[in-house]
Amino acid sequence: MIWSYRIGKVFGSEVRVHVTFFLLLLWIGLSAYAAEGLQAATLNLLFVLALFVCVVLHEFGHALMARRFGIKTPDITLLPIGGLARLERMPEDPKQEILVALAGPFVNVVIWVILALLVGAEVGLLNIESLDQAGSDFLAQLAAVNLLLVVFNMIPAFPMDGGRVFRAVLTIWLGRERATGLAAGTGQVVAVLFALLGLLSGNLILMLVAFFIFAAATAENADVQIRSLAEDIQARDAMITSYESLSPDEGLRAMSFGLLRTTQHEFPVLDSAGRCVGFVTRDAIFRAAQAEVTITAGAAMTKNTPTVDLLAPLSTVLDALADGSSPAVSVADGDEVFLGYITRENIGELMVLRRAQIV
Template sequence: MRWSYSIGKIRGTELRVHITFFLLLIWIAAGAWATQGPQAATTSVLFILAVFACVVLHEFGHATMAARFGVKTPDITLLPIGGLARLERIPENPRQEILIALAGPAVNVVIWLLLTGLLGAATRLGDLQSMENASQDFWGRLALVNFLLVAFNMIPAFPMDGGRVFRAVLSIFMDRIKATELAARTGQIIAFLFAFWGLTGGNPILVLIAVFIFFAAGAESSDAVMRGLAHRAKARDAAITTFQTLAPDATLEMAAQAILHSSQSEFPVLAADGRLVGVLTRASVLTHPEAEHRAELVSTVMIEDVPTVTLETGMDAVLNALAAGSAPIVAVLDRAGRLVGFINRENIGEWIILTRR
C-alpha cells in the first residue's frame, strides 16, 4: 500500500504503518494536550498504541490460522481505522475461511479475558462516551476496546471478519460467486445504514467507515467474479502476444521512442539469446524525462524479478503471481522457455469484461 512504511518482520510477515497512522497520533496528542495537559497527551498516545498492539495481535491471529492451511501473509498494514492483513489468497474451502476469519476476533476475546480476569478491568458500555478521557481507567478502556473490536468485526459486511464468515456459510449452500455477491450487497446496505447514522448523529468517523465498507464490499465482489472466471481459463486466454521488446543495452532515449510509437505500458527486456531479463515500465521512463538521463541504459531502471508461467498455466496461478510480486506483468513462455506474451493488470480487467457472461 502506498505511503506505508515497514517497521520490521515477524515470522515472515512484514509489519507496515501507513503515514496517516502517525497523523492520528499527532491529532490525539494535540487534542488531549489542549484540553487536559501534557500528562493526558502522553497517556492518550500510550492508549492508542496499546489499542493498535491489540489490532496487530488480531491480524496475526488471522495470519497464524491462515498459515495452518498453507496460506502466507506477505504483510500487515496499520491504518487509522484498524489493521489490514493481506493474505496471499483466500481459501475457497468454507471451513478454512471461517476459521481464518474467526481467529482474529478470538485473539481479542483472549485479551479481554486477560484484562478482566487478571487485572480486574471492568467493561462498561457507558464508558464509551468518555473513551477519549485520559483520566478514565486505562485497562478498563482497553478491555472495552477489545470487546468492541469483537462486536464490530463480526458485523456481516466486507471487509470485516463477519462478512467473510457470512460469505463462507452462504457458499456451503450456493455458488461461491453468488455467495460473495450476496454478502457484498449485504455489506453495502450496512454501509448505507452506517452513513445515515453518522450523518444524522454528527459522527464523521461512522461516515468514513461506511465509505470504506461500501467500496471494500464492491472490490471483494469483483475479485470473486475474477477468481470464478479464472478457474476455467489458462494463461493463453488472456496473454498479450503482439508487443515490442527492448534490449538491456538500449538507452532510455530508445525506450522513449518506443513509448511514443506504441500504446504499451510495459516493455519486456530480452537478452541477445532471447532470454527474458526484466521489464521496463512506461512510468519508469516518464519519471526520467530530463535530457541527461536519455543516455542511461534500460538495464539500470528495469524490474528484474518477473514471474513466469507457461501457456497452459491456470489463470488462478497468474492472478496469484500478479498479487504476490512487485512486477507489473507475468511473462508467458512456451515449452522451450521463449517469451510468447505477457499479462498485466489492465489486460486482466479487459479479459474479465469480455469473458463474463
Template sequence: MSWSFPIGRLFGSEIRIHVTFFLLLAWIGIAHYQMGGTAAAIDGILFILAIFACVVAHEFGHALVARRYGIKTPDITLLPIGGLARLERMPEKPGEEILVALAGPAVNIVFAFILIVFLGAAVDPQALAELEDPSVSFLARLAAVNLFIAIFNLIPAFPMDGGRVLRAILATRMNRVKATETAARIGQALAFGFGFLGLFGNPILLFIAIFIYLAATAEAQSVGIQDVARGVRVRDAMITQFEALSPNASIGEAADLLLKTTQHEFPVVDGGGRLRGVLTRKALIEALGKEGREAPVVEAMARNIPAVPSHAWLSDALKRLQDGSVPAVGVNEGGVTVAGMTEGGRFVGYVTAENIGELMMIRSATGEPAAAPAGGRGPLLPQ
C-alpha cells in the same frame, strides 16, 4: 500499500504503518492536551498505541490461523481506522475461512478476558462512552475497546470478519462467486447505513462506510476474476502484439516507443528470444528524470519476472501477479516446466492485471467466454 513504511517483521509478516496514522496520533495528542495538559496528552497517545497493539494482535490472529492452511501474510498495515492483513488468499473451504475470520475477534475476546478476570478491569458502558477521559481506568477502557473491536468486526458487512463468516456459510449452499456477490451486496447495504449515521457527526463511521463499500466491491471482482481465470488458458488471454526492447536499448529509445505506442510496460527481450525483464512506464519516467536518455533500460527494468507456459491456466499467471507484485507475467513456448514455471523457451507474450481486467469486461458485456483471436502479427521482437 502506498504511503506506508515498514517498522519490523513478526512471524514472517512485515508490519507497516500508514503515514495517516501519525496524523491520528497528533490529533489525539493535541485534543487531550487541550482538555488536560501534558499528562492527558501522554495518556491519550499511550491509549491509542495500546489499542493498535491489540489491532496488530487481531490481525496476527488471522495470519497465524491462515498459515495452518499454507497461506502466507506478506504484510500487516496499520491505518487510522484499524489494521489490514494482506493474506495471499482466503481459504476456499468454508470451514477454513470461518476459522481464519473468527481468529481475529477471538484474540480481542481473550485480551478482554485477561484484562477483566486477571487484571481487575471493571467494564461498564461508561468505559466505552468516555474513552478520552483519563479519569476512567486505563485497563477498563482497553478492555471495553477489545470487546467493541470483537463485536464490531463480527457485523456481517463483507469483507469484515463477520462478512467473511457470512460468505463462508452462503458458500455451503451456493457456489463461491454467488456467495461472494451476495455477501458483498449485504456489506454495501450496511456501508450505506454506516455512512448515513456518520452524517450525524461521526466522521469515523463515514471512513468505515467508504472502506467497506470499496473493499466489498473489490473482493467481489477479485473472486469473479479468479473464477474466470480457472477456465481460460493463458494463450487465450495474453498480449501478443507489443513492442519489445533489446537489453542494449537506452531509456531514450524506450521513451520514443512510449510516445508511439499505447503500451504501459515494455518487455526487454534478448536476441535469443528470452525475457530479461519488464520496463514499466513509471520506471521509465523516473529513470529519464534521474539518469537521462542515455541510461540503459536494464538498470531501470523490473527483473525476475515469472513466466508460465502458454497452455497453463490463466489462474496460474494471476497467482504469479498477485504473489510476486510484478508488473507482468511472461509467457514462453518450449522450455522446461518446473512447479508451474517455464524455464527457458522463447518469449511469446505476457499477461498483466490490466488485460485480465479487460477480459472480464468483455465477458461481462458478451456473457460468453472471452478468448483472444488466433493469429495476429505476433510480438515485435528486437532483431
C-alpha cells in the same frame, strides 16, 4: 501498500505502518494537549498505541490461522482505521474461511479476558462511556475497547470478519460466486449506513471505514466473478504475443521511441538469452524524461516480475498480479525463454469477451 514503512517481520509477515497512522497520532496528541495539557496528551497517545498493538495481534490471528491452511500473509499494515492483513488468497473452503475470519476476533476476546483478570473486575462495553473521563482505569478501558472491536468486526458487512463468516455460510448453499455477490451487496448497504452515521455525527474515522468497506466489497466481488469466468482459461489464452521489447542496456531514446511507435503501457526487458528480466512502464519512461536523466532500461525496469508457463491456470496469474507490485506477468517456456506477457488490462478485456461468449 504505498506510503507504508516496514518496522519488522514476525512469523514470516512484514509489519508495516502507513504514514497516515502517524498523522492520526499527531492529531490525537495535539487535540489532547490543547484541551487538557501534556499529561492528557501522553495518556491518550499511550492508549492509542496499546490499542493498535491489540489490532496488530488481531491481524496475526487471521495470519496464523491462514498459515495452517497453507496460505501465507506477506504483510500486515497498520492504518488509522485499523489493521490490514494481506493474505495471498482467501480459502475457498467455507469452513476454513470461517476459522480464518473468527481467529482475529478470538484474539481480542483472549486479550479482553486477560485484561479483565488483571483489573480484577467485570469489564464490559459500558466502560466505553467513561473513556474520556479523567482518572478512568487504563486497563479497564483497553479491555472494553477490545470487546468493542469484537462486536464491531462481527457486523455482517463483507469483507469485515462478520461479513466473511456470512459469505462462507451462504457459500455452502449458494456457491461462492452468488454468495459473494449477496454478501458484498449487504456490505455495501452497511457501508452507506456507516457513512450517513459518520456524516451526521461528524465522525471522520467512521466515514473512512465506510469507504473502505464499500470499495473492498466491490473489488472482492469483482475478483470472485473474474475467477469464476477464468476457471478453464490458461495463460496461453490470455497472453499478449504482439509487442516490442527492450534490452537492458538500451537508453531513454529507445524507450521513448518504443512508447511513440506502440500503444504499449509496459515493455518487457529481455536479456541476450531471451529471458524476461523485468518490465519498463510508461510512467517510468515519463519520469525519466521529466527528470532529464541518463538511464537504461535495466535501471528503469521493475524487477523480480513473476513468470508462469503456458499451461498455468489464469487463477495463478491473478494471484501473481494481486499485490500490485508488478505491471505484468511474463509467460515463458520450459527453458525460461520469453513468449509473451499478461496484464490486468488484457485480463479485463478477455473477461468482457468471455461474458459475451465470444471467446
